Amino acid sequence: MTKALDLKDMQTFTAAGMPGILRSTKDDGEIVAFQISTKGSVNLQNKAGVIEMLLKTMHSGTPTYSKEQIDQIFAESGAIFSIEAKNDYIEVSLKCLKRFLPKLLPIISEMIRTPDLKAEEIELSRNQLLSDLRNEEDHPDSILQLVSGDAFYKSHPYSKRTSGYLNTVPEITREDLKATLPKIFNSKNVFFIVVGDLNAQETTSMIQKFFGDLPSGERGSIISEQPKNETKEIIYKKFDSPTTYFIARFKAPALKDADYPALALACQILDNRLFEEVRTKRGLTYSVHCSMGNSAVNSGYLYVTSTQLPEAVHVIFDEVRKIQSQPIDKKTIELQVRKFTSSWYLGRETGSSQARIFSLYEMIGTGWKDSNAFIDRLNTVTPEKIIEVSKKYFKDFTVAYVGPEKIDLASNISGHSAEKTKAGGASGKAAKQMKKSKKP
């Protein structure tokens, strides 16, 4: 294992009572990754959309810095800065040259402690968010995410998504934002991750100086409740596109679950087979996937776009049945682990990518110390285990499709006998387009 990947040189620290980890490295020159991860996200809001509106408005001025000054200082340092809300946790991420830390950290400190949250800035954020939400209905991929997400997470806390809905965002008030801020950014709920050419003394002094005044509060919680996922109907939404977009969502184990490595392998094997059977051999699609997410309440999906959807779906579910019944040989598993190893290395190429992985394991895994254990976990998976998890998780699908016309799909998907049409559907889950298709 190369130095950059070895956890032996990791240091833990406490600064002003707040925990953190440091990878002190000189390999990346001046580039430093600085991250603050906080637990809780959708469950910290009283209304869907509060988190996104808060994060947008936090950039728009603090007692010391105007919006223009904040932008100017970040731009002239060339820093890459983001605050991203996932379902379970929130990440404040900064990548910059070490020399700019003293300029940038005071701004971040004020942003997360004492943002102005001026009324006019809140309105600008609201309008931008509403515009983004309206745009979700312009593309079949985002509509697919909307309708399938609504059905899959019906009544589940994840349905109160951080980007909100067209009917919740207008209701959000400044008080909602102010009440949510200390639930996220308080001294009991932050975890610092630093990768770069800094020593422990520099790091703790810096955190003490700029973040020592964070208010006290409570540790955020991670949701464990599973979605009911009782929707048996196939959901259809009309969209005049030349092809039809299909998704079948399924429940999946979380990162720390014992089944996770086996299902990760099963998903990758199935994904490869779908590429070969649906795309390469039959030319039924450009884009077909099986993939698994990384939330505490996890899910996965089967996805395809096709003008011959019944045939494509039939082949997909044939392959699902095969992986549930036919043993995978050990050599295949070994080669799949080799591919995971390549991706594992790529995910650790830069300081900021390492910080994201430490954060993932610390927030919803078994702690950052286990972040290098994934390949070892994969190596314990047996052919029998892959069949077991395939049977356990590739079932009870929430199925939706978006396209120009209704199609009879029920006979191609086991466990689905009726269809319903979901009309309208302006509200829905903020969707990013499904991952780009494999090529060539």
Next chain:
Amino acid sequence: MGFLASCQSAHQKAMPELPTQNQASEIGRTTMQSIPSYKLSNGLEIFFIEKKAIPMATVLIAVKNGSFAEDESNNGLAHLYEHMFFKANEKIPAQSEFLRTLDEMGIELGPNMNAYTSTESVRYFFTLQSEYLDRGLQFMADALITPKFLQEELEKERKVVIGEFDRYEASPSDVFFQRGLFSRLFKEHYIRKNVIGSRPVILSASQDQMHDIQHRYYVPNNTALFIVGDFSEPETKASIQKYFGNWKASDNPFEKYPIPEQTPVEKTLSFIEHGPVQTVNMVLAYQGPSLTKQDQDTIAFDLISMMTSLESSPIQKELVHSGIASHASFFSWSQRYTSPLIFNLETSPEKAQKSYEVLMSLKDRMLKGGFFSEADLNTAKTSIEVSSAFDRENGQKFALSLANVWTSTGSLDYYLTYIPAMKKITMADIDRSIATYLSKNYIIGALVPAGTNSLKFNEPAAPVAAPIKEEKAAGKK
């Protein structure tokens, strides 16, 4: 803005990528002094960039091909060829063996391996564990030098590409940008900016056409190989000689088949398209400078793009902060055959007219000079310089950026001299670039929700249906 990593296909909206460079500068150890390179006797150019952070190496082949080399008869075939690249060849006779070989090299399609076709480049790459590098080089050489283009595989892959075409056409904004805007901005040679191509051409593509492309463009003297990552230079050189050394050089395709320059926009025109969208997407577009001819202007427009994104910019203040637009930007896509320069904003149907008026007023003020401040210019310079260092952290991304420069300009000089050249640009240069290009004829257009009739442009309306040559060609077949 800047040098696009470009598109998987033309259907993807232009995604800005910061220009990258490498020259001694204030960024110290994050900059590069030079990029080692050499040529095989057949003309294949090889670039080595060592990065030891992880035991992985990226192998990337860049070919000077793309829609810029196409006409009505073959629009879309550079992209189809890209799809056929990793199919049967003399060493790997079937797709199933191809996938097995990838497994053995630990390469997962998608994250570790992909291929992109753009207007002026086709790039094939994979990132693998360094211990498999020799095998990876052989694998790449076999695909590059000995493709079979089996009829059965071609027929299936044509359908796959049409599936990609369908997905492109499912996105109203992508179609608006590509077909609505580019067909008017690059009217005469629109095909050369249309990577996704023409359905009939794709559906009727033949083995002979694939071989024609192979013999014309897939020759060593029109190709470069990039190795980025953790590798042994002597061993890798030996592997390259072994697998690529016997590849036969051929004529320079661009001497035999010269590429026409884009013709200027004859007349300022406007167009409005209605679609199944909820917001208004407005564009104001110009033909800009060309790489290798007006390099300084391409860099100036990168800086302008960065300056317009600053919150202190009048573009942001008067369009976004005022609440009349939700997003506003300007970007330049640096190209050898005319870079598009595009103002883009998103607004509501109710505020579209006002947005248009403010946008045109801002453009007029830019033309008068002194629109940006010296402080804005310095901020933009630093930002681009630091960002370029960040871009080099990721070996795969770095290789893609370098390859893009090489295919458009024929060398990495533009990349190597970018930052010093950028640092020399003055406010007077910025004003001169603006005056040179933004005073020309332009195209203004909008994609509006169906039923929206409130937006009126002052510019004369373009013909209702833009004359897209690929569709004329389709009609003939």
